[in-house]
Every structure is written in structure tokens, then in C-alpha cells.
Amino acid sequence: MATETVVNDPIHQFRLHSLFDLFSVGGHQISFTNSALFMGLIVLFITGFLLMAASKAAMVPGRLQSIGEMWYSMIHNMVNNVLGEEGKAFFPLVFSLFSFVLIANMFGMFPYFFTVTSHVIVTASLALFVVGLVVVVGIYKHGLGWFKLFVPHGVPIVILPIISVIEIISFLSRPISLGLRLFGNILAGHIVLKVFAGFVVSMIAAGGIIAVSSVLSLGMAVALTALEFLVAFLQAFVFAILTCVYLNDALHPSH
């Protein structure tokens, strides 16, 4: 791939390439791709960082340990506030989801790094997993009574069927909204960022007054970078808190 294509093509950053092929299942080639490499790096980074943060176990935390504790406490409080005492079992899951999405998004902010969460299969799988877990845990804990979730209390019998249909549709749209929100935000952000950064290069290449005004495009790219860092954190946070809210339906279906 020529360098020029890399500069001008905002889609190039999402391209997967196989680092080595493993095996094929039912005609589908399973390969270790750049995406898989970055997934591995994400896991390594999270584990390594948090283990380092916890290694001293000081009574008065240092900088690294403070970050680790804040990271832990934020999700711990979130799970506690939304799910209550019974939600303790889901804390490692919510923590893993948040950390995975957060570090995937943050890694995506580095040039030449692959953004794992910019692929819909990753975000949609995580979202489907969460909603699937809600159904499984809900039925496991409450049996068929869990389906009362779709039959709200105190609704007149006449409009109950309509409400139930709406509730079911809203429930089924959860994995779509949860997965697409993250995917869309990261994808769009990266494309826009790349487009503005690409403008800088093309405008300078054009020369003259256009080259001077490329400063505007550069400013925009800088501002968008800051915004993308915010979005990277915010989307991870939103993903985690929505996971908690959905899991709450599994634990306490009567609302």
C-alpha cells in the first residue's frame, strides 16, 4: 500500500490484515490479525498496569496506585449504586468491559494503532453478550416471572398489549443501541479526525493561500483529538453504566 493512500484514505486505519493464518472452521479462515494483536496488547496493558498499581499496596497510595484505586472504585461504586449488594458478582464483568472498551478506545488515539472498538463485530458481540447475560440471569433468578419485566404494573388492561410490545421492542433494541453507539462514536470520530488531518497535508501540498489556511484544519484536528479523548472515556463509561442498568433488570425485574 503506497504512503499516499495511507495519508488520503480515512478508511485505511480500519483495515484488517492477517499477521498469520491459523486454521479454518466451516470455510471461515481464523487468522491472527492486527485487531487480535491489539486485543492482546489491551489485555496485557490493563493487567500489567493494574498489577503494577497494586504491587506496593501502600497504605498511602502513590500516583500509580491512586489511578488504579480510582479505576477500581469508580466501577465498584457504579455497580454498587445501580445493582446494590446482589450486583457484587457482576463487578468483575463490568470492570472488564469498561477497562477493555476504555483501553481499546485510548489505544485508538495513538497514530498507527489499531482501534479494536471501531469494528462493529467487537462492539456488537460485547453488547449481545451483555443483553444475553441479562436474559439468562433474569430467568435463572426469577424463573418465568422475569418476563413480568415486559408487563409493567398499573397499566390499564386495554393498552397493556401495546405497552408490552413496545417494552419487548425496546428490550430487543438494547444490544443494537449499546453496540452501535460505541462503534459509531469511535468510527465517526476516527474518520473525521483522519479527514481533517488529511486536509492539512493536501492543503499544504496545494501551496499558496490554501497552504496558509491549512492552519485552520490543523486547529480543528487538534480540537477533535481532545474531543476524541473525551469520547473515548465517555463511551467506555456509558457502556459500563448501561451494562449495569440492563443487569439491574435481570436482578430486579419489577420496575
Add this chain to the structure above:
Amino acid sequence: MATTETTESTGAEGGHESGVFPPLDATSFPSQLFWLVIFFGALYLLMSRMVLPKLGAILTKRKAQMDGDIARAQALKDETEAAVKHYEKALGDAKANANDIARDTKAKVTAEIDGEQSVLDGELSKKIKDAEARVAKAKAKAMESVESIAGESAADIVASLTGGKTTKVAVAKAIAGIKR
């Protein structure tokens, strides 16, 4: 949005690869899903088995330490307050005691002084009485002596005047007569 990007991508690449917008390329899904399951599973296990218990233990330990410290501080504070109360009570008691002792001592000393005073007064008045008695006795004795001296003198005078002798009895009779 995705579709427009797809056409752009296809245009830019000119059918370089599959020509599908990469994030929506279904041929890459099995690989990604495979590795996602492996790596997310690994992350979950690492977090739940290793990392989170460690971080949780640090926070729990700190909380326990702080709670313990606060409880100990409260206990010490209570102890101090009790000690202050005890001290104030002791001080009050001591003050009351001191007052009592002072009052008692004063009363005792006053009584002693009064007693000694009265003893002294008695002794003095007795001495005065004795002295007065002695004086009266001496006076009486002196008067008697005066009588006998007067008798002797009178006898001497009579003797020297008359040249005769007088008996003591006669003189005493005479003096007694005068005295009477």
C-alpha cells in the same frame, strides 16, 4: 453513514482488496469474534482472579485501618473526657475537704485558745487571791508585831519615864484597852 463510507472506500481503493468497508466486512468477523472471546475471557479471568482481589484488598485494608484508627481516637477521646471529669470531681472533693479541715482546725484552735485562756485566767485569779491572802496575813502579822512593839516600846518608855518595871501583861492589857 456506513454506506457512503463504503462507496468512498471502494472508490479510493479501486477494488484493491475486497472493496467492502472494513468494519462491516463479514469475512473478518469469525477471526475477530474468535480472538475477542479468547482475549476478553482472559481479561475477565485475570481481573476477577488476580487484579481485582488485590486492589480490593488494599482498599479494604485501608478502610479497616481508618475505621480502627477513628474508633481508637474516639475511645481515647472518651477516656480523656472521663479523666477530665474525674479530675474535676477530685478537685471539687479536695476543695470541700480543705474547707472542712480549715473550719475544723479553726474551731479546734479557737477552743484550745479559749481553754488555755480560761485555765490561765483561773490560775491568775488564784495567784491574785493567794497574793491577797498573803498580803492580808502579812498585814495582820505586821499589826500584831506593831502591838508587841508598841507594848515593848510602851514598857520601855514607862520604864525610862518612871524607872519602874512593868509587866508585859499589864502593858498588853493597857494596849488592848487603848485599842478598844
